[in-house]
Amino acid sequence: RSSWLLLAPLLTPPVPVITAPPCSLCPEGAHRFQWIRNLVPEFGISSSHVKVLSSPVEFYELLKVQIKAAKQRVVMASLYLGTGLLEQELVDCLEETLERSLQAKSSPDLRVSILLDYTRGSRGRKNSRTMLIPLLQRFPDKVRVSLFHTPNLRGLLRLLIPERFNETIGLQHIKVYLFDDNVILSGANLSDLYFTNRQDRYVLLQDSPEIADFFTELVDAIGDVSLQLQQDDTVQMMEGMEHPYQGDKVAYCEIANQRVMKVINSARTRQELLHAKTFHSSHPGSSVLSQQGSQASEDLKPEPDTWIYPLIQMKPFGIQIDEVVTETLLTEAERDARIYLTTGYFNLTQAYMDLILGTRAEYRILLASPEVNGFFGAKGVAGAIPAAYVYIEHQFYNEVCYLQQQERVQLQEYSRAGWTFHAKGLWLYLAGSDLPCLTLIGSPNFGYRSVHRDLEAQVAIVTENKALQQQLHQEQEQLYLCSGVVSMSTFEQPNRYVKLWVKLVTPLIKNFF
Numbered sequence: 001r002s003s004w005l006l007l008a009p010l011l012t013p014p015v016p017v018i019t020a021p022p023c024s025l026c027p028e029g030a031h032r033f034q035w036i037r038n039l040v041p042e043f044g045i046s047s048s049h050v051k052v053l054s055s056p057v058e059f060y061e062l063l064k065v066q067i068k069a070a071k072q073r074v075v076m077a078s079l080y081l082g083t084g085l086l087e088q089e090l091v092d093c094l095e096e097t098l099e100r101s102l103q104a105k106s107s108p109d110l111r112v113s114i115l116l117d118y119t120r121g122s123r124g125r126k127n128s129r130t131m132l133i134p135l136l137q138r139f140p141d142k143v144r145v146s147l148f149h150t151p152n153l154r155g156l157l158r159l160l161i162p163e164r165f166n167e168t169i170g171l172q173h174i175k176v177y178l179f180d181d182n183v184i185l186s187g188a189n190l191s192d193l194y195f196t197n198r199q200d201r202y203v204l205l206q207d208s209p210e211i212a213d214f215f216t217e218l219v220d221a222i223g224d225v226s227l228q229l230q231q232d233d234t235v236q237m238m239e240g241m242e243h244p245y246q247g248d249k250v251a252y253c254e255i256a257n258q259r260v261m262k263v264i265n266s267a268r269t270r271q272e273l274l275h276a277k278t279f280h281s282s283h284p285g286s287s288v289l290s291q292q293g294s295q296a297s298e299d300l301k302p303e304p305d306t307w308i309y310p311l312i313q314m315k316p317f318g319i320q321i322d323e324v325v326t327e328t329l330l331t332e333a334e335r336d337a338r339i340y341l342t343t344g345y346f347n348l349t350q351a352y353m354d355l356i357l358g359t360r361a362e363y364r365i366l367l368a369s370p371e372v373n374g375f376f377g378a379k380g381v382a383g384a385i386p387a388a389y390v391y392i393e394h395q396f397y398n399e400v401c402y403l404q405q406q407e408r409v410q411l412q413e414y415s416r417a418g419w420t421f422h423a424k425g426l427w428l429y430l431a432g433s434d435l436p437c438l439t440l441i442g443s444p445n446f447g448y449r450s451v452h453r454d455l456e457a458q459v460a461i462v463t464e465n466k467a468l469q470q471q472l473h474q475e476q477e478q479l480y481l482c483s484g485v486v487s488m489s490t491f492e493q494p495n496r497y498v499k500l501w502v503k504l505v506t507p508l509i510k511n512f513f
Contacts, residue, residue, distance in 0.1 A: 066182055365409070
């Protein structure tokens, strides 16, 4: 009586949603990716405000420094908060900063908003909720903890599926950490592994108020349709809000869609107006007033050479912007362009696989070897998940070989003793260029879950600045240096043996991990 049988009611794939394609890549203008601003807000910034981090320790230390320096807001969205000593130190930093803001006349309005997943954050007796309750009790007017509960886990299904397995239905998977006007985008969660020896990616956007405002509003919007953690460890919805699993599912998803799309469209309108104002004021024939107004802002702000596009994917709410943009980037990548794509969990959607195998660009795909997979050595059924990933990888590699694409599409496995691998994203090198001009960084893994089940967010960073391109290139090289190229002999190694039952079960359950 395997626990997987409890998932049987969900094994039927959902009906696909047809989405109109965006316009194809713009060949003119400041850069060729401006078509993305037809879908989402475009934030132009100076490349000097972007810093690429490389290690978990660097990420953790930056979190603590930023929390301690915050004056107006701390907004953190993650899958969960761990329960170890390092996580407690983060909570202590929050408590100290809040305490200081109460005493200081300069920053009495500090607000802390934390968004986590309900099922993952509630796992076990000591969990994310119990870690944060002291903050709620001490600062009830300054701290908000929202726990997102997928609307797809309800009724009999919710009663039958045990803890841990209920996380397969859908999660809050966004990872954004912002402090006043500084924003960290990452795929890392707030857990000790991600602070020590679990390799991920991290980008800091400094002094970027418009981007910080956008992600604050996005987290607020999701928080509004989430369960609110109370001081006694109970949860309740905001007054008048549809309940995610007790209320009407269609009505709930519609409300959530409206809230999130309002954030995206409002920001897009604001940025378009700002862009138009800047454009007109920097060209002859514009009014004297607008020239005078822009002169002051130009003295303060350098001309942007880098553009940030937030890409949101929330299929349960009918929002699939990230999917559309990613598919378009893969479709439009020219011959001799190179795409370095990495994922901690190699389980690409059929659409992404078809595009990789059917288009002209060169691909270097970095994935976890079984030993650095986050599920390696896990107890019970979860312990077989690395073998399932090996099976999926082998099938894809066979397809590459069958199509004689081994030169154009290359798989590489990350391997590092004592570490696990969780990095995801891509770097795009245009034909003839030794440096990337675009990267995607955030929470999506390019798999079925990321596209269909979970709430995801990442950003496309487009830059013309050589120094920032060099930073991104070094980040890519550093990750790929710890890898070996996959060949047919890879799958003949003893540690790649996949049991028959895993082969039989994987096609049924691959949409859940």
